[in-house]
Amino acid sequence: AQSVTQLDSHVSVSEGTPVLLRCNYSSSYSPSLFWYVQHPNKGLQLLLKYTSAATLVKGINGFEAEFKKSETSFHLTKPSAHMSDAAEYFCVVTTDNTDKLIFGTGTRLQVFP
Amino acid sequence: NAGVTQTPKFQVLKTGQSMTLQCAQDMNHEYMSWYRQDPGMGLRLIHYSVGAGITDQGEVPNGYNVSRSTTEDFPLRLLSAAPSQTSVYFCASSYKQAGRLSGNTIYFGEGSWLTVV
Numbered sequence: 001a002q003s004v005t006q007l008d009s010h011v012s013v014s015e016g017t018p019v020l021l022r023c024n025y026s027s028s029y030s031p032s033l034f035w036y037v038q039h040p041n042k043g044l045q046l047l048l049k050y051t052s053a054a055t056l057v058k059g060i061n062g063f064e065a066e067f068k069k070s071e072t073s074f075h076l077t078k079p080s081a082h083m084s085d086a087a088e089y090f091c092v093v094t095t096d097n098t099d100k101l102i103f104g105t106g107t108r109l110q111v112f113p
Numbered sequence: 114n115a116g117v118t119q120t121p122k123f124q125v126l127k128t129g130q131s132m133t134l135q136c137a138q139d140m141n142h143e144y145m146s147w148y149r150q151d152p153g154m155g156l157r158l159i160h161y162s163v164g165a166g167i168t169d170q171g172e173v174p175n176g177y178n179v180s181r182s183t184t185e186d187f188p189l190r191l192l193s194a195a196p197s198q199t200s201v202y203f204c205a206s207s208y209k210q211a212g213r214l215s216g217n218t219i220y221f222g223e224g225s226w227l228t229v230v
Contacts, residue, residue, distance in 0.1 A: 009153070032216040034218075034219070036221075041224075042223060042224070043117075043203065043221040043222055043223040043224055044156075044203065044205075044221040045221075046218050046219070049216070049218065051216035052216075090155060090156065092219075099144065099161060099163055099169070099209075100158055100161070100171065100172075101146075101156075101158065101205075101219060103148075103155035103156040103157070104155055105153055105154060105155040106153075106155050
């Protein structure tokens with residue numbers, strides 16, 4: 001069985017400071033991992049994905065994530081937060097033996113001026 | 114470049130009424146799915162389909178029906194709406210390359226806000 005745990009339901013940062021959104025996963029098979037962003041009253045947009053290639057994945061808008069198998073983690077980072085980054089972020093896992101995506105419960109990122 | 118289109122965007126239903134949420138994609142994706150989003154619970158899978166004529170249940174299927182008569186469309190039916198079905202519903206689609214969903218980008222619609230009173 002697979003599962004995803006987003007360790008923080010809310011994260012608050014000041015504009016220009018680093019962002020860290022934490023995600024741990026559990027999977028019996030080699031996982032594919034995704035980060036999606038949802039702005040208020042909008043659908044979900046793919047930020048980046050890991051699919052067993054390079055463990056450091058770069059995404060859109062300056063975000064990146066590192067797959068660490070030993071720690072079963074896939075944390076999302078950005079060196080410098082922007083006001084437009086304020087949104088909800090979802091970590092998602094799937095594997096080759098299933099047609100189901102498993103979502104984390106989401107992390108709401110607030111960015112203060 | 115439509116992508117995944119959901120209608121309606123907003124709907125208010127009375128308990129016991131029925132309705133259909135429409136979902137259409139123009140990317141020739143084999144895989145389509147419906148999720149509901151509730152506060153603090155992320156997105157939970159209701160039903161999914163891996164091709165025309167094939168559907169299967171997800172995590173929370175009770176109270177919902179689906180069908181997949183064409184590759185493009187995947188409607189979600191509420192036969193007798195209940196207040197517990199008040200939620201935001203998302204349709205999503207993806208390729209299944211060589212039968213594998215894993216690793217392919219999932220595309221989401223903009224969501225349908227449903228209130229059952």
